[in-house]
Structure formats: C-alpha cells, structure tokens
Amino acid sequence: MPKQKFVYFFGAGKAEGDGSMKELLGGKGAGLAEMTSIGLPVPAGFTITTEVCDLYYKNGKKYPAGLKEEVQAHVAKLEKATGKKLGDPKDPLLVSVRSGAPVSMPGMMETILNLGLTDKSVTGLAEKTGNKRFALDAYRRFIMMYGSTAMGIDREKFDDEFEKLKDEVTRKRLKVPADKKIGDTDVNAEELETLITRYKAIYKKAIKKDFPQDPSEQLWGAISAVFGSWMADKAVTYRKVEKLVGIKGTAVNIVQMVFGNKGDTSGTGVCFTRDPNSGENVFYGDYLINAQGEDVVAGIRTPLKLADFARKDPAAYKQLCDVRVKLEKHYKDMQDLEFTVEEGKLYMLQCRTGKRSPAAAFKIAVDLVEEKLITKETAVSRIKSSDIEGIFYPAIDKTQTSELKNAFLVQGIDAVPGAASGKVCFSADRAEAMAAKNESVILVRKETSPEDVGGMHAAAGILTATGGKTSHAAVVARGWGKCCIVGCEKLAIDYEKKVFTVNGVSVSEGDLITLDGSNGNVYKGALKLVMPKLPKSYEMIMKWVDEIRTVKVRTNADTPYDAAAARLRGAEGIGLCRTEHMFFDTEERILAIRRMIIADNSEDRKQALKKLLPIQTKDFEKIFKAMDGLGVTIRLIDPPLHEFVPHDKEGQQLLAKACGVPYEVVKQRVDKLHEANPMLGHRGCRLAVTYPEILDMQVTAIMTAACNMAKKGVKVFPEIMIPLVIDAKEFSMLEQRVRAVASEIIAKKAVKIQYKVGTMIETPRAAILADGIASHAEFFSFGTNDLTQMVLGMSRDDAGKFLPDYVDEHKAAVFKADPFQSLDQEGVGLLIKSAIEKARGARGDIKIGICGEHGGDPESVKFCCRIGMDYVSASPFRVPVARLAAAQAVVEAKASESVAGASGRSSARSASAGRVARKTSPAAGKPAAASRKTAASSGEGAKSAAKKAPARSGKK
C-alpha cells in the first residue's frame, strides 16, 4: 500500500489538490487549491486532510504515524516558497490556521491569525515592516486568539484587560474624558507591550504554562485545537440538527498571513459575484479599509459598498473584478469570496459557491445558460426543492428583526412551509364561520381529523399540539400548500375556555398569531409577510425540467379544486384520488355514509348507498372534466369504517335519530367497529370483500361519470385502483367484479371508454407476490405510507416517541431521514425494487407509480426514477418539486454514467438500471453517492461572512 498522503500544498500557481476534493480537503482547502491552480493570487499554504481528523478520533486522539514529519516537510516547503522562516527574529513567516470541513459548519474553531509571532520574531516583524506598533498589535491579537480559541481561555479576560489598560493608561496619556470611548488604534506601541506582558500572564495563570515561544509548538497547539473543535458540543449538535452524517472530519488550513491592516492601501472584504437576493448579474459585497478579517466579522466599523471601494482604490478593485470574471468562468456559478488587500495587492482567502435566495437561484441558473456558461441540465440540477417552495409560499419579512424576537411564542414542527397570520380559533366549524366573514383564521387544534377538513381548508394556517410531519394535519395541509405547524407539544389547549397557553402566555379565540411554516415558529400578533412572485426564470427552468425528465408526474387530488390547482402546476394526471374524502364534504354526505355503516344487512346497505351514488357520480364528473385528456386513478374506499362514525354519545344519538333506529343499535355498531390496530384492520379492499355493495356503488359512480363526460366530449381515462391487496386471488376476484359492473354501465351508456383496473401495493405480502398480482393488474401504485409502516413495523402515528432516536447519528442511526418523509430506500426501497422486477417479469407493460407522501420528496422521487417507475404522484403543491426531482434524476444518471464509463464500472451498475437509465443509456444506474453529495453541498455552507449576506428567505 502506498503511503497515505496527509498534507496537500498550494502556492505560486501550483496546488496538489483541486476544487473537487472537498471531502478530503474541506471546502476551504479545496477552494484555495483550485484558486491557486487557475492562477489567482492566493497566499501559499497547505491543508491537513479530513482523513487525519478521522484517524485522530479513531485512534483515541492520536495522530497517525508520519503526520508530524509530513507537516514539518510542508512547513519547510512553505518557508522556501515564501522566503521566510517560522520564528525568524529577522523576517518571520506568519501563518493563519483555520478549520474547514467538507460542509461549512458553525461551532467549530474558526481562525487563528498571526501564528509564528514570539517575543523574538515580533521584533523581526517590526523591523521588516518598519512598523513596531503593527507588529505588537499583531502579537497581542495572536496571544488573545491562541489563548481563547485554541486553549479555551475565556476571551473576556483578554478583552477586560485591554479595556482596563485603555482606561488606566491610554486615557490618562491622551486625556480622554471618562464618558468617551477609546479605540484600539489609540493604544500606542508602548502600551501594547504592557498589554502583551499582561496577556502572557493571563495565559500562564489559566494554562499553568508560559505562552509558547516555539512557533512549532504554537502550530501543533492550533492544529490540535482545530481537530478538537470537531467534537465540541456545538459542532456535534449542529451536525445532528442539520442531519449531516458520514462526514469524516475537518481539514486544517495553514496559510501564509497577508495583512489588510497595513494602512489605507490595505483592507479586507467579502463579496458575491452576483446579487444573491435578486440574482442580477451585478457585483455585490462589502470592503473594510485597514482591517483584518476579524474586524469585518466584529462589525465595529461600517464597511464600504463595492462601488465605494472602486472609487477609493480603483487599482485594487480592478484586480478583484478580474478575479470575479475568472472565477465565474471557471466555476460557472455565482461565487462567495473572501479577500484581503495588502498594500495595494489583492489576495484571495476563500471562494465557494454562493448561497442565494430562491428567486436568485432561478435567475442565475437561467442567465448562466444564456451566457452559455452551463447547460440546461446543469441549470436544472442546481435548483433545490426549497427554491421552489420558497417562490411559491408567502414568507415572514425577516427584516422585522426585533418584532420577530419580541413576538416569538414557541416552536413546533415545520410541516408545511409558508407563513400565515390570522385570528386564532379552536374548531373547524368556527374556522369556517369566521372565514365566511372574510377573516383570516389560524385553526389551532390538539390534532385534526377528517371531520375538520372543511375548517382546515377555510383557515389560512393550521397549528396542532400533536403529530408529526405526516400527521393528518400535515398531509392535508401539504396538499393545499397551506402553512402548517404540528407537534407543538408545549401548547396547552382548553377547548372549553377557547384559549391556549404556551410558555406562560395565553392566547384566546380571536387573538392574532402568525405562523412561520418554514421553521415551525409561532408568533403573537400579525407580522408582516412578503408575498411570492413567480419569476420568468421559474417558467424557463420548469420548461427545461419537462424536456429532460422521463418519468411522469401526477398528483394526489380528491377534489376538482385540487385537480385544477395541480394541473396548473404541471400535473399530468391524478395518481391518487381518495374517494373517502368526498364523504366528509357535507352533512348530507356524511349522513349517507353513516347510514350505510349502520345498516346491518346488505339490503339496507344498498339503500344507503343509493343516496351516495349520485353524489359520487357528480364529484367524479367534475374531476374528469378538470383532468380532460389525462389519466385519473381513483382508489376505492380505503379507511376503516369507524373513521366515518361519531364516537361520542351525542353524535351517536343524533345519528340514531337520523337513521330512525334506537341509540343502542348505533352504539353497538360503532363499538363493534373498534379496532386494536386499525392500521392493520378491516379496511382497504377487505371492505369490498365483506361488503361488495360498496364496490358496486363506487364503480357505478366512476363509470357513469366517465360515460357522461365522454358523451360531452371530455377525454376520460379512468383507472380504478383496489387498495390494500395481499394476493392475486383476492385482487382478481375484485377485479372481475369491477369489470362486470363497468361493462354493464358502458353497455348501458353505449360509449367507448378506455379504463384500467389496477391496485395499490401497500402490504409487504403484495410486494412479495407482485408477479402474481401483476398478471391480473394493469397498473401498480406503491402506497408507500402504509408500506413503510408495515415493512418497518412502525405506526406513523406512534413513531414520534422513538423515531427521533432512529434518525439520530448517535443513537440507533438507522435512517438518514424520517422514513415517512423520505423513502427508506435501503429497506422499503429494496422491496419495491424487487416487486417492480417481479411485476414487469409477469407483465412487461404494467404501469407503475408511487402515490404515498414520498411522491413529493425529491430524494424519494429520484429513487423512484432510478428503479424504473413510470410516474410519481405528489400533492398539488409538491408537483413542481417532483417534476424538478425527476429531471435531476436524469441529469444525475447521466453524470453517474459518464463517471461509471470513465472508470469502467458500467457493467457492475447496469444490473440496477432503472427507468431513468433505460431512457438515457442501458449502462447507467444509480448515481455514485459521492457525486450526489457534492452536488447537494455545492450551494451550502453558512459561515461568518454570510452574516453580511441576506438569508435565502426571499427578502428583497
């Protein structure tokens, strides 16, 4: 085995690493190497790899053998390149030491500047620069940074000492009145010498050792501090919160110091190559004259806009503009830069892909295509699903900083993004009543149930005390793109008194609150919202998306309203129309279905169903009309019947009266419907097996509606879906019944209708026996909500108690994300993949799709594309996200194909080739994980300088 390389050098136009090596060199190290290679002015330096960090922790915090020597050799190389030596009392080499993980990560050690200064070398620096004060100032900064950042001494101790000195000595010398502040620059060299002495005393007192006078000791102290910060609580917590897994560690960058604080021809700045808010192709950033990096961060002085910088120092500005052009040409994307000007000469200190607002993301991507810098495919691959969310949903205006702080009430789970303000109300009926008076309403409930749907629709936003991202409230609200916060467990709701209390604050019905669905925050009062505008570039990107993708995108829609909304967003049909939701729509409907449930014989049941028939027929007619020319998959009734009946005495008494039966009959029937595990109970096609009359009514309604619409010239393509099958025998029995009813209607109506009969694959047994079922079914739709519950043995409603541990890297770490949000590709996905193979073996032309919540999750959509599905179905508001993901799957497959082709691994991958690959190349398959990660992280990376940049919340 060749010796592992731990250190990568860059300097004088050459670098051992490059920009693609983020995993190994960290983002900062890779950027420095790349900039060096393309001839940008970068101070020389070297990077210790993330692998060293990994080995350090694997070996009980010991460095791997050979590292010391390798670092030493690179120090020597750096000394040679710079012509200076560490600790040289004449002309010392000074370096900065910075951490740099593959993904930017707050909480880790940031920067130590001026390392290499000692009591001896500080005089060398003073002599060489002819500026004693500058040298001493650098030294005191170094002692403070090293002492606090590397050795963990409370920074305040240093700051307090500095203030004390200023007060006691400088103030006296300059005779500054007590009420006036003394600046750092007011302190003179002599005083700085005193300060240095005191700083060293602070250091010794805290560390029980003298401040190191050996630059090598300083260097190793700093390196250890960087690696140590990788496992600091703050960093660990950040990775947990951000769900960052599989990162080896941080790299350490050791770079020759350049000084922006050498006077008015020096300075430091951060900038973006384009406007990160609007995406406009204008240079954007801040510059601080005569300052070091930390001064920018500290925000002591107001920086200059770039235009002012251009006026003040046109020569330096020109160098920066050249760099801007060069970098955009090179990276073919908007960049976020850090630079320093030392006595008129520009040095680049960092460069990375710039964060941007959703609107800017679209604008920049389209512009770059028009500038012929990138292809349409690349443009599409750069858009994130959150960009689409960001331009569709209203948002809280984040500029109202103090309002946000003061009004904050509590944080729940961010179920559906967007923001909403309105009056609090606690019941669905009340919400409808208030909304009818044109009031904006926020519906606050412990949890929601199908009976609340009317009120939920009427509300501007929904807030629940329980439930997760796939609870009833979340799922329903998501379908409408309606702001929703769930699982806000601190809410104590008193329905009777119509008030909720949280963190000591009481909010009554009618009080105003504001929800921020993008982060789960709840605020008191009505905060200012900013409304989205769909930029033209959005339309352009989505046009390209549709050109690229090979997998269709349908929608889950139960109403003509939803169907039309989804079609506007590009849905190519309905993948799941849940017929049961129709039953809750009006009093008349719910009563009819309840009558049917209370019936204790087939005849009474048929009578009750007769009332539902014309209602369902009308609904289907409207849906077929809305989906003229597109397929509509209608699922027969699925939930257990107890979901339709009242469980309280009063409701049961009313029902008994309405049905003309004794209360006891209703009570007994409802009690009998109780189930220990309703998820695994009497539902789905089991209802059709037990009560075939229901199936007959529903198929009659569907086919009558289809025939009626067809006669009016609407192109109808009904697809009847039988839910929860476990077996070919069961399916085929029901399929025959469906066809018998359908044929009768078609014959009676004398119209030609193309219809399909298929099934939802939701039980593991159906997936296992997919070949048998496929020989009878014309289409499959994977119902991954239920399939996930059964494969994992986890109830979505109950998983809140333990699932967080299963997504926690430091506990069970089974899943990368909540498997109810993002498909468990390893387990459920494997089963689906094998089911598809079996199904296509039995029926080559079977149409296969997915209609669970996962159909709107980008990673899940991509997986579905890879394993060869024909379509995915997402809730109306997620349709654009699904379209985007489907296109990105194609782009990624092509990329992986070319990678695979280049490395000759294509044959090994071809076995798992999915639909995407089938259309692009027979040899492509799952894209390499590495390329995915790189793509995903290319737009990420918050960091200190980002404080200056606007957050990506659409502020403009």
Add this chain to the structure above:
Amino acid sequence: MPKQKFVYFFGAGKAEGDGSMKELLGGKGAGLAEMTSIGLPVPAGFTITTEVCDLYYKNGKKYPAGLKEEVQAHVAKLEKATGKKLGDPKDPLLVSVRSGAPVSMPGMMETILNLGLTDKSVTGLAEKTGNKRFALDAYRRFIMMYGSTAMGIDREKFDDEFEKLKDEVTRKRLKVPADKKIGDTDVNAEELETLITRYKAIYKKAIKKDFPQDPSEQLWGAISAVFGSWMADKAVTYRKVEKLVGIKGTAVNIVQMVFGNKGDTSGTGVCFTRDPNSGENVFYGDYLINAQGEDVVAGIRTPLKLADFARKDPAAYKQLCDVRVKLEKHYKDMQDLEFTVEEGKLYMLQCRTGKRSPAAAFKIAVDLVEEKLITKETAVSRIKSSDIEGIFYPAIDKTQTSELKNAFLVQGIDAVPGAASGKVCFSADRAEAMAAKNESVILVRKETSPEDVGGMHAAAGILTATGGKTSHAAVVARGWGKCCIVGCEKLAIDYEKKVFTVNGVSVSEGDLITLDGSNGNVYKGALKLVMPKLPKSYEMIMKWVDEIRTVKVRTNADTPYDAAAARLRGAEGIGLCRTEHMFFDTEERILAIRRMIIADNSEDRKQALKKLLPIQTKDFEKIFKAMDGLGVTIRLIDPPLHEFVPHDKEGQQLLAKACGVPYEVVKQRVDKLHEANPMLGHRGCRLAVTYPEILDMQVTAIMTAACNMAKKGVKVFPEIMIPLVIDAKEFSMLEQRVRAVASEIIAKKAVKIQYKVGTMIETPRAAILADGIASHAEFFSFGTNDLTQMVLGMSRDDAGKFLPDYVDEHKAAVFKADPFQSLDQEGVGLLIKSAIEKARGARGDIKIGICGEHGGDPESVKFCCRIGMDYVSASPFRVPVARLAAAQAVVEAKASESVAGASGRSSARSASAGRVARKTSPAAGKPAAASRKTAASSGEGAKSAAKKAPARSGKK
C-alpha cells in the same frame, strides 16, 4: 392430445384403476378397483371420474363430449361381464349407483340400489329368483330411493304411504291390534304391488312425469343426482367447515347389485380389521342377516357381533377372515370394510383405511412395525397430531349421550383441546382464591389480559366471550395444555352480578359447567370426563420420531414450571422465554415495573429497575436449572409499556400512592403511552433504544443468574434475544451494549459462560435485510406471529371481522387455513425462506429457528424443516406434536425424493432443498403436493357406516 378417459371398469379380477387413484376415482372407486385387482370378490362395475364432475360444473352443468358413449360402452361391458342386461324382462342387470369423492363427505348423495328395475324387469327378477315378494320389495325400495335421493321428493311421503298401507291393508289382513307395530316384512307381495302403484303416483305428482321405465334414463337420472349433490348446500358447507379445498368433485360408482336380503344365508355388514378403540389385533364389526345396506344404517334390528356371525355362518365368516388377512397384508394398515353375503357368497362393497382412536393409532402403528408389515418411518407418518392431543388431554365421556344433549349450553371456538369441569368464576383473583381451596374452577371472562395470568393458571379451564385461536387466552392456555374455549360471542357476562347468560340460561359464580375444548362446546353441570393414559406404544413411536427427525424442538416457556413440563415432553431447550410475563407474577413485581414506567428520568428508572433485578435474577436461575445442559433463549422485554400500567382511575390512584407521586402525573404518563396502533408502536428493542437502562438490568439479571448457576455446576447456555429489530445498525448497537454488560458480569463473577446474542426476525424489514443483521447476530428466531401481522397487514386482534372470508373458498380464498394458526407459506413463508438464504450467505453457521405460535402447528413445522431451519419452538404441550411433525417432514422428503428420482425431476426441486433434504439427500426438496394430500387423507373419510364405529375421541 389423447382422448380423456372418463370411465374406469373393474370386474372379474381385473381393474383399469387402482388404489392410488383416489383423486380421480374417489375413495370408493379406488378401493373397489384395488380389491378387484388383488382378487377379492367384488361385484363388477365401473367408475365415472371426478374430472367429469369438474368439467360438468365448469361447462355450465353439461357433460363433456363423449361421456354418454363411454358410459354406454361400459354398461355394455358390464352386461357382458355379468351375462345380464339392464331392463331385461327375463333376467335384468341391477346396479347400485353411489357417489364417492376423494375424501369422504357427508351431505352428498349416498346410494341408489336396485337401479334397472322397471314394471317389466321386475317380473324377470321375480322369475329368476323365484321370489316375487323379494323382487317387488326391491322395486318399491328403488322407486323410493330414486324418487327421494335422485329426484328430491320428500322421503316422508313414501314412508307415510307405506305406513298407511300397512295400517289400512296389512293390519286388517293379519288382524294385528292397533297398538302393535307392523314390520316391513309383514307386507305381502300383493300389498307391495299396491304400494308400487301408489309410489309411482307420488312420483308423478311431484315430478310431473311418469316414473321412468327406461333403465338408461334411470341411470342418467342417478348419475346427474350424484353430480348435483356435489354442490348441494350441505356438501358445500361441509367442505367449508372442514377446510377441504382443491377437490375436483365426486366420482360415480355403478356396480352390479348383490343382495344381502335373500334369506338367512344372506346378510350385510361392516367391520374393522383391528379394534379401532384399543388397536388390539382382533376382528371387530357388525353383521345383519337377511338385510340390505340401508337396513344396517336404519338401525331397525340389532346386528350380530362378528363372533356370533362366525357361529351362525362359519363358511361365510371364513371367506371374510381370508379377506381380512389379505387386505391387511396388502394395505399394511387397519381397514374398514363393507360387505354383503348373498346366499352364502361374500362380496366386498367397500374398503378403506379405518378410523381409529388416538390410543389405537399408536398401538396399531407399533404392532404393524413389529409384524414387519411397515417400517418405523411409515409408522411415524401415520400418526396425526390430533392423536397426540387425544392421548394427552382429558376428554368428555361421549357415552353419556343424553347428558351431553341436555346439558349443552353453547358452542365457542375450540382453542385448546381437552375437557374440564369446574365452578364458574369471573375474575382472576377469585379463581386463585377458589383454586387455593382445592376447588376446580372455570374462569369466564370477556377476554383475558396479562394481569389475569395467575387466575388462568389456577383455573381448570378458560372460557372467553371474545377472541380467536390466537387471542391472549388461547395462546397462554395452549402453553399449559389447559382446556380453553374462546370467542363464545353469545355469552353475555355481567361482572357485577357475577353471572353470565347464554341462550336464555343464566349461570352464576359457583355454578358448575363443563368445557369441551376439542369442539368448543360448553355444558351446564359437571359431566363425566375420561382421563388419558399414555400407552407404551406412544413412547415407542416418539423414540422413533426422535431417531428420524433432524430438526430440533425447543419450547416457549416463561417459568421454571413450564420449562420442566416441556422438558418432560421432549423439549431440547427453550426457544422463547418471554421476560415480561415474569413481571405480572406478583403485586411486588408489577409495582416495580410500573414504578419504572412512571419514572420520568433515567435515574428514577434505574432505581425502580434495581428492585426488579434480584427478582428477574432468581427467575432466570430457576429456569437455567430446569434446562441444565440445554440452550435457553431469553427475549428482552417486548410489549409496549402501556400493557403494564392500569388504565382505570382507581388503579392509577393506587399506583400514584404507591409511587408517591400525584395522581395527575400517573394519569399523564399513562395517557402519553396510549398508541393508535400498539402493534406497530413503541415496543421491542425500541424500548431498549429509548431506555437502555432496561436492557442493562435484564442482561445483568440473565448473566448473573447464568454465572451463579454455572458456579453450582449447572450447564448454562444463555442466548439473549433482541426483539423487533429492523436493521443491522440498530441490532449491532444493542448487541454491543449487551456484550458490554455481559462481559462485565462474567469478569466480576469469574466464571466461563458461553452465551450467544441474536435476534427475533419479526418485521418485514429485518427479513429483507437479513444478511446485514446476520453478520452481527449469532442466531435468528422468526417471530411469525408478528411477522404474519405485518406482512399481511392484518392485526390478529381485528382480523376476526374479515379473515373468515379470506379462508372461504367461495370468497377471497386467499388462505387454506387461518394464517395465524398455520403459516402462510406462500407469502410469509417465501419471505422467511429468502431471509434464511440471505442470512446463511452472510454467516454460514447462524442458528435459525421459529418461535411463533406456528412452531406447534404440524404443517408449519414441516415447512420450517423444508426451508432449512435448525429448530422450531413450541409451547410445552405442543412439543410432542412438533417432534412428530419434524420427523414426518423427513419421511415426506424421502418419499418426495424417491418420487422425484423416479420421475427425473430431482434437479428442478433441489434448488428449494431445506434442512430435511440437506440431511437426507442433497437432491430432495419440497414433497410433491399430491403425495401430501394422499397421506393426509388416507386416514380420513367418515360415512354412514362409521356410525357404527366409535368416534376417535378415546371412548373405551
């Protein structure tokens, strides 16, 4: 394609069919053919195949083309063989027409005798026999049987007419007083002629057609009647109840008549070649002189014992004895025979394997081996699991016929066989109290819960109003072999008044009732029970069983008591020790676990667990001692915590007091534990992930107990089983924790202990990812109860509402048997098989077993053997059944191997070869379904004559 053969002839020592062709010829037809072939005196005849019946129904009740001609040709052949012609006015051929399915099936048409008699041929018969009365009697019988059995005329109409004639004419002629009965034989020829005229009038009135005078029309009428009876309600219901599926139809047997009613040298009888009660090698049966078959059935006269027959007609008896010897030699099993003697000559009419009592089954099997008629393997293959049940469980004395009839209360679901009498009580506590006074108690509950276990153990029998064969009551009772009837839905229990009412009868606490667990019947009062005696032949058979089988049999036992009981029955270790059951044992224990649950932080939880530690340690010590030298698989706590806490206010208040916390705290904690789908909730190893302290305590208890016992010289082999895993990562995290705790204890105790860490495969995800898990786990135990629920998406507790439809041949017909009783081999089984393959691929020596309820079901055990498991684990009382099934699996594999070898199909089957095959031959696999069916049905077949034979309920 060669023309399909529909009719098989037999006669004069030659037959076209043989005894192996039951599927095609029915049991009767195959028996007649075989007896003919081996030279027994069988009247000539032919059999129309079951395939004709199948085609008849498939083609809308039309006979297949060519059948008429083929039957006609066989009639001609029969006429030639007998020298008589149908309808011949001189010497007519008369035939019997009988149905005969592959499995004997009450409810189908039975027999029409004397077919071929017409107004003309009856005179020929009279002349030929010189017995006009005999001929006329035959004719009136024929009209009656044809009219009632074939044409559906109410038989009473014929009987009434006969009685009227006797009363009006015969009584007058013979001057019999009105209070004296007139026998059939008192009616003379002239009167019979009148009767025949009247019978024909009855026929014409009912059918609107004259009684057919064309024998060919008669014959087709009878044939159609037989085929028609296949779909008669009674027959369909019988097949449904007996779960007979996949039978094509019934055959029709047309056989030359012989007459047992030709005087005192004629007669008819039924017999068994050995005593079907005791199994003794003595000839056993009944004989009726001067009678036709139907007279025996009618039971008008008391038949002779065989010994009397021997005295009365030694010549005929000798012929019968010769047949007995020949048949036993030929069939190598005890046979059940029907025969007729016509004027001193013996004719065999039927022969089939005789039903026998459980004791007789063992005795006969062992005797036949000693007589060198069969091998040990064959002997083992002939024992049924019900034979083992029959000799272990007490039974109701079935001779108390009228008591049984009068005392009958209601029928529930037969959950655990055996019988029990005792005083009714309605609570577990009361049951324990009464049992403590040595009273025999029957615990009657709506349903049982883990808290009732003490009372259930104390009771002699258990009766519940709800639940199925795998409900809590059933599962727990089965483990103890305790008589249990569940799902007795008609029971209305009033706990307050301590009374239940059923069918209008009230039964109060203290009243006596008797349960018959073999059929689910509940009786009022204490009926006489018969206690089982284990015959020596049982020990012999089980010795052979253990010699033959290759798969180990363990037991599911949670207590030292159960462990010892199972070991006595041959258990080779514990396959599942459920630790949670231990918590319910005493007040102290349940309080300790509740304290642990109420704890809201890790520290309090640890304190509570400390109290449980010594208790669990003691339990494990006793179990290890009971299982000295054998493996003990201990499952860590599995059920959701809410199963341990009180859900009523009173219980919660008591708990709050005991724990010293406010009631609200307890209530809130219990409420939080509520789950929508507890089956898929916070349970299994998810508890260990959330509360690792529980795992620590349990592993400490197990290993401390193991070390303590090892020090005392007990050979301990603990196997720690982690339940409900879904993943290798999750398992390995917990496994490491288990090993860490275990190592610490072992080090502290300084003993050498071999222990294993493995898992229960219960979730589909675990099965799908079995290879990954196997690389960490030393053993797998398939928890098929839960696995079935998840794979099917069916909750065991809720399936009662729809599962019956899924086992119904005429509804969804998905399963042959309740999948919670007998493993769903097609679905769940397929998943298990592939999981085993994956697991063995990852770890060749992984130990694999099953510990669900299926481990005690013979068909499931055989399946487990075929797919290569190392062991099965059954409840203590099912251990002998599992041992037997494991041995039979080997015998069946060998048989299938030889079949496969003979037909050259071995290579195609070898792919699915399981453990059985691996040990017997590398080429053997799943036995052919056909051979299984034949084996299964060989001992079956109840029928009219069986009325005379004792039922297999151990009556002796």
